[in-house]
Every structure is written in C-alpha cells, then in structure tokens.
Amino acid sequence: MIIQLPEKFFQWYDWKRYAYVDDGILYIKGDVNYENLMYSLTYSIYDYQYCAYCDHKLTMETRTLDHMYPRNWGGISIPDNLIPSCSSCNGQKSNMTVAQYIQWLETESGSRSELYAKFVRENEKEMNQRYILPDEWVTAFNVGDVIDELNFETIERFGNDKIDLYYQLHHHYPRPIVISANNWVFKGIHILYHAKQNGIKTVSCIRLDNVIRIKE
C-alpha cells in the first residue's frame, strides 16, 4: 500500500540514522524506531490542534494518536491508521473501530457497556477469519524473502512463547507484519521467525510501497 506522507519531512538522529521524504518516498537509513517515526510523520501531516472525536483543543499533555483500526484487531502504526485525539477519547474508544465508536457515542449511556461487549465479541469472531483492516492493505509475504536474518538471533535468545500460543489457538498470527518496499521487516520479526521454524510459507503482510530502507 502507498501510505500517506507529508510533502516535506526530515528526521535526524545521527550520521547513521535518519529518515526523510523525497518525491513521495520515505527513505529510512539505519536502525530507526519505527513507531516513533510513524508518529512523527503523522504529526507532520495533520494540524493536530484538535481532537478528531470531541474537537477539544489538544495540548502537549492531552494529545495522543489513536489507532483507528485498534491494535488488538491487527491495526498497525501508519499515518493512514493514526489520528490525533485527546487521551480521554482515545481511552474511551479503546478496542472499537471508528464506526463502532460513533455508534457507541450515539447510544444512551446505560446501554453502552453492553454494546461495547457486543462489538468486542464480534471483532474477536471476525479475527478468526481476517484482520479488521481494509482488505487492500493486506497482502501475502513469502517468508523466504526476509532479508534481515540477523534479528532472528535475538529472538532465539528471548523466546517466542506468546506468538506460539496465539498461533496454536487461532491458526493465524495476531497481526500482519509490516515491511518496506525492499523487504525490510519493520514489525513482525517474531512472527516471521515462528513461521520459519514451523514451515509456514507465507504470512499476512502490509507492504509499505513508498517506504525504502537504505542499506547500510
């Protein structure tokens, strides 16, 4: 997928680590913290003065970025899935999608907890089939194409129990992996490692087609 990017962006960490946007492409050099970078990009795109849900003015203390498709249902951190919101709306929305949250807000307060429980049940059920994300975001990734094999060593040291347990229960992974256009893995190295160990050939993936990881 092509993610939203600001027209101009430059983030400097040190000589070996930086990120910039040029002609609609995000270039990332070195071991940059993926989540922080996506948050910075999102803040560069939006005028983040007001909460997207309650329209209250945001301050440095109250501003957050909400995952419109919640993390628990496969929602990843990309500008297309992040929206400025106040901490109280973000907390209140919790594990609801935007559409569910709007419905929840329109419901009288006495019936809200029941409705929330219903949404969570429905989302859990749907997660057995697919992620709660737009279909066009998700593609399949061939596990053999992974290029940062080095990271696997870390996983061997720290173990992989949670992923294994999830996979045994659901027969798929909790979220898609996230990779650059040139197959660099930003998120999901544990998933890839598990797939490799268990002979699983492909995993669900969100490929950021306008993001390139510059090689060392």
Ligand SMILES: [Zn+2]
């Ligand atoms: Zn708000």
